[in-house]
Amino acid sequence: MNYKYLLGVCIALSLLLTSYQAADSIQWTSFDKAMEQAQAEDKIVFVDVYTDWCYWCKVMDKNTFTDTEVIEYMNKYCVSVKLNAEAEETLNFRGEEYSNRAFVRSIGVRGYPSLLIISPDGKQLEVKAGAHSAEELLSLLQKYNKKYH
Template sequence: MKKLTFTLLSVLLCNMANAQMKFVQGQDKTMQQILAEAKAKKQIIFVDVYATWCGPCKWMDANTFADARVAEKFNKQFINYKVDGDTSEGQLVRNLYKVDSYPTYIFIAPEGKVLHRIEGIMPPQVFMDEADFAAKRAKEN
């Protein structure tokens, strides 16, 4: 019985450790395609505008986005779109949403309206609270 409990606990912990946010990458789909998908699915878009050279962006990837609780919440509630602001698609997104610093996070309603915008680094719980705020704003509209 102890072996079975240990094995089940090990599998559960491994699965939690491997939980990651699932992002659609900017090189795979355009913002316009993501907007169309969100409208069809009636789902909020979460956009991460980052740069490969950005230290705070790397910190968020390694810490907040890697947190199992964040991954579970965002994978369930949002279409997660990650776009490098230095690419041509990223520049279109930056111009469309007036992004001038990295990282910038934008929550967009299925109809295309910006619900909430935040910048910089934040720990997992604060980040999830920001997501809840965006979801609440979507329900109010």
């Protein structure tokens, strides 16, 4: 058997599986990259503000963020970020550097999970506390996408 042919088939299958897996989940990115990408692609930024100990955050991970309609919509129309409110990381927002803790306090997060929507030009549009169903999340995202597109 021709090894070059076999290698080509393996690479093609690998690429096919990789693209299939990407459509199988939300494409999460870092906060700083998301802000750059949102401006370049004219998309809203969706931020899931969570903590490791939060029960309802895990419920959203299991139910809402695995919904096929949510995955498809968010990957197409949003730049998505998972932001651990208690992680020892820093981010930049509107020219200021924040720790994750300081950032979530500055935007008005009072509980977890909280959903943050930011416009393509970096304006905070909404912070919505609590767990949300797939239908509720889609409705919220569609509301803000209509404003900008």
